[in-house]
Amino acid sequence: MDIEKEMSDRAERIEKIIRSFLPEENEQNYYDNTVRLAMNYSVLAGGKRLRPMLMEASFLLFGGQGEAVWPFMAAMEMIHTYSLVHDDLPAMDNDEYRRGKKTTHAVYGEAMGILAGDGLLNYAYETVAKAISDAACGQPDGGQVSHMARAFAVLSTYAGIDGMVGGQVVDVESENLDPSEMTEEKLAFIYEKKTGALIQASLMIGAILAGADDTSVEQMREAGSLLGRAFQIQDDILDMTSSLEVLGKPIGSDERNHKVTYVTLWGMEHAVDEVKRLSQEAVRLLDGFSGDSTFLRELFCYLIHRER
Amino acid sequence: MDIEKEMSDRAERIEKIIRSFLPEENEQNYYDNTVRLAMNYSVLAGGKRLRPMLMEASFLLFGGQGEAVWPFMAAMEMIHTYSLVHDDLPAMDNDEYRRGKKTTHAVYGEAMGILAGDGLLNYAYETVAKAISDAACGQPDGGQVSHMARAFAVLSTYAGIDGMVGGQVVDVESENLDPSEMTEEKLAFIYEKKTGALIQASLMIGAILAGADDTSVEQMREAGSLLGRAFQIQDDILDMTSSLEVLGKPIGSDERNHKVTYVTLWGMEHAVDEVKRLSQEAVRLLDGFSGDSTFLRELFCYLIHRER
Numbered sequence: 001m002d003i004e005k006e007m008s009d010r011a012e013r014i015e016k017i018i019r020s021f022l023p024e025e026n027e028q029n030y031y032d033n034t035v036r037l038a039m040n041y042s043v044l045a046g047g048k049r050l051r052p053m054l055m056e057a058s059f060l061l062f063g064g065q066g067e068a069v070w071p072f073m074a075a076m077e078m079i080h081t082y083s084l085v086h087d088d089l090p091a092m093d094n095d096e097y098r099r100g101k102k103t104t105h106a107v108y109g110e111a112m113g114i115l116a117g118d119g120l121l122n123y124a125y126e127t128v129a130k131a132i133s134d135a136a137c138g139q140p141d142g143g144q145v146s147h148m149a150r151a152f153a154v155l156s157t158y159a160g161i162d163g164m165v166g167g168q169v170v171d172v173e174s175e176n177l178d179p180s181e182m183t184e185e186k187l188a189f190i191y192e193k194k195t196g197a198l199i200q201a202s203l204m205i206g207a208i209l210a211g212a213d214d215t216s217v218e219q220m221r222e223a224g225s226l227l228g229r230a231f232q233i234q235d236d237i238l239d240m241t242s243s244l245e246v247l248g249k250p251i252g253s254d255e256r257n258h259k260v261t262y263v264t265l266w267g268m269e270h271a272v273d274e275v276k277r278l279s280q281e282a283v284r285l286l287d288g289f290s291g292d293s294t295f296l297r298e299l300f301c302y303l304i305h306r307e308r
Numbered sequence: 309m310d311i312e313k314e315m316s317d318r319a320e321r322i323e324k325i326i327r328s329f330l331p332e333e334n335e336q337n338y339y340d341n342t343v344r345l346a347m348n349y350s351v352l353a354g355g356k357r358l359r360p361m362l363m364e365a366s367f368l369l370f371g372g373q374g375e376a377v378w379p380f381m382a383a384m385e386m387i388h389t390y391s392l393v394h395d396d397l398p399a400m401d402n403d404e405y406r407r408g409k410k411t412t413h414a415v416y417g418e419a420m421g422i423l424a425g426d427g428l429l430n431y432a433y434e435t436v437a438k439a440i441s442d443a444a445c446g447q448p449d450g451g452q453v454s455h456m457a458r459a460f461a462v463l464s465t466y467a468g469i470d471g472m473v474g475g476q477v478v479d480v481e482s483e484n485l486d487p488s489e490m491t492e493e494k495l496a497f498i499y500e501k502k503t504g505a506l507i508q509a510s511l512m513i514g515a516i517l518a519g520a521d522d523t524s525v526e527q528m529r530e531a532g533s534l535l536g537r538a539f540q541i542q543d544d545i546l547d548m549t550s551s552l553e554v555l556g557k558p559i560g561s562d563e564r565n566h567k568v569t570y571v572t573l574w575g576m577e578h579a580v581d582e583v584k585r586l587s588q589e590a591v592r593l594l595d596g597f598s599g600d601s602t603f604l605r606e607l608f609c610y611l612i613h614r615e616r
Contacts, residue, residue, distance in 0.1 A: 023469060031474075031478045031481075031494055031497050032469060032474040032475075032477045032478050032501075034477060034481060035469055035473065035474065035477040036469060039469070082426075086422055086423075086426060089399075089422065090399075091397075091398075091399075091418035091419050091421075091422060092419050092422065110399035111399050111400050111480050112477070112480070113399075114394055114397065114399060114400065114422065115394075115473060115476060115477050115480065117426070118390075118394060118425070118426075118429065118473055119468060119469045119473045119477075121426065121429055121430065122429065122464060122467055122468040122469070122473060123468055123469065125433045125460075125464045126461075126464040126465055126468050129457070129460045129461040129463075129464045129465070130461060132440070132457045132460065132461075133454075133457040133458055133460065133461040135457075136453055136454040136457040136458070137454060145444055145453060145454075145457070146441075146444040146445060146453075149437070149440045149441040149443075149444040149453070150441055150444070152433075152437045152440065152441065153434075153437040153438060153440075153441040155437075156430060156433045156434040156437045157434055157437070159430055160427060160430040160431055160434050161331060161340060161343055161344060161347070161427045161430070161431065165343065165423060165426055165427045165430060166339075166340040166343065167340075168423060169340045169342060169343040169420070169423050169427075170339045170340050172419050172420070172423065173339075173342060186339055189339050193340075
């Protein structure tokens with residue numbers, strides 16, 4: 001399998017799905033059109049669509065069929081996007097560019113950056129609500145509805161203060177501390193929540209919506225945790241070993257910002273070993289399932305051994 | 309009925325319910341405790357608890373029993389609170405005080421103000437998700453679940469770009485325009501969405517969760533729309549006729565900010581007549597229901613004829 005080709009084909013298809021769930025724009029009739037433009041600009045500004053891709057692959061691995069996973073894929077990408085929009089704000093990371101494009105607040109102003117983020121987070125749940133509410137009307141037997149309700153619970157928990165927002169908070173607070181106050185435990189907390197939470201939730205939600213049993217969902221959670229950690233350590237490694245040309249952003253930024261990473265805590269050799277160990281464990285978890293996990297396995301390996 | 313006494317008794321009881329749904333604080337064990345403190349500070353900084361009060365009263369009017377409405381009351385107040393927290397940010401209204409207390413970003417910093425707002429909005433949906441997911445597991449017959457799913461859809465729609473966020477966006481954009489560009493239609497749009505949407509949703513959700521029929525839910529939506537408009541026009545009137553002592557904030561702020569209101573558009577006499585007309589219509593809608601609407605009727609009148 002040419003994994004890069006496969007990923008880009010899937011990303012293109014997934015982007016069409018996401019697009020179909022985005023709010024309508026209408027220059028003529030809406031007073032509130034600006035926020036719609038800003039939201040859609042943010043979501044369509046690029047990205048690998050990694051989280052919805054993981055969600056769909058997990059859904060297929062457990063025999064999921066049809067479109068039940070679509071609204072959740074779109075909602076996940078909206079939540080991921082809102083977190084970037086707010087993270088880029090002047091009071092947070094103050095970034096004017098992301099993936100070579102102007103950030104949302106840089107184009108639409110700071111107030112609209114805040115409101116577009118709020119709008120996206122809320123719209124993610126509007127999308128889920130519509131799906132659950134349609135299913136609850138159409139199928140009063142409750143089978144699919146109870147899967148969707150559980151997926152909604154996982155999505156909201158992993159996106160919130162016990163998940164992504166929680167990681168963001170600790171990351172923000174750590175920037176004001178002396179680097180010597182960063183511990184391995186706290187760094188693991190930040191990585192697990194800030195990067196790991198939505199990856200875990202994506203893998204879990206795909207499994208839940210396909211009707212996988214509790215043990216399988218728990219294994220996908222664990223695989224997501226390992227993948228998230230490996231992914232983030234690889235990020236730290238690339239920041240020290242890659243080049244501006246390959247990475248698309250200046251290397252060495254962690255060092256310049258006196259940021260504590262696994263590489264500075266452990267040294268390069270241990271960090272490289274740890275990525276290998278975590279990724280092998282994550283892939284091994286996939287072996288236990290009877291479905292075809294070829295794509296997911298290759299995706300795991302690609303993400304962990306990527307060069308940018 | 310001594311409506312002020314009744315409102316304050318209910319607010320006290322409702323605050324206990326809301327408190328029971330707020331995130332746990334734990335100084336010792338959580339790296340992410342700051343955001344929990346900031347969220348709880350924001351929610352517990354006072355307020356009339358008007359929206360959950362309307363929701364509960366509507367629930368009772370339609371014969372609702374038990375605690376099914378509680379998580380939605382808490383979620384509604386969290387959403388209302390997050391909107392205030394973000395509205396107070398320096399990039400928005402830049403307010404250091406609200407109801408005589410420091411605003412969230414003034415206490416915890418701007419980044420934490422953004423994250424606490426995000427955390428609250430998300431936590432509102434976590435609260436709803438837990439309720440729906442518990443109900444879906446316990447009662448696979450789907451009756452209560454389908455009410456809750458519909459309530460979730462109303463909550464998210466009225467809180468988002470088609471509701472409160474939409475009104476906020478147009479309000480923010482209007483501040484940069486020449487006051488002569490404000491039209492009656494646009495002002496109605498802002499009032500209906502920014503103030504009206506959550507009031508409408510509260511009345512509708514109470515009815516939906518109590519199992520009211522579609523016509524009744526639609527009438528509560530209409531009552532909420534009339535109430536929201538009357539409430540906001542009364543606000544404009546008070547800003548010109550009240551005093552610092554009664555209102556608790558300086559009067560004449562709209563005029564100083566060159567803000568177009570119904571009073572400046574229509575003149576005082578017409579504005580006062582309009583509040584009377586809207587409130588009579590809203591109360592008349594309550595007459596159609598067989599349940600005891602005494603409290604709701606008096607609450608409507610109080611809100612519209614209030615002096616602060």
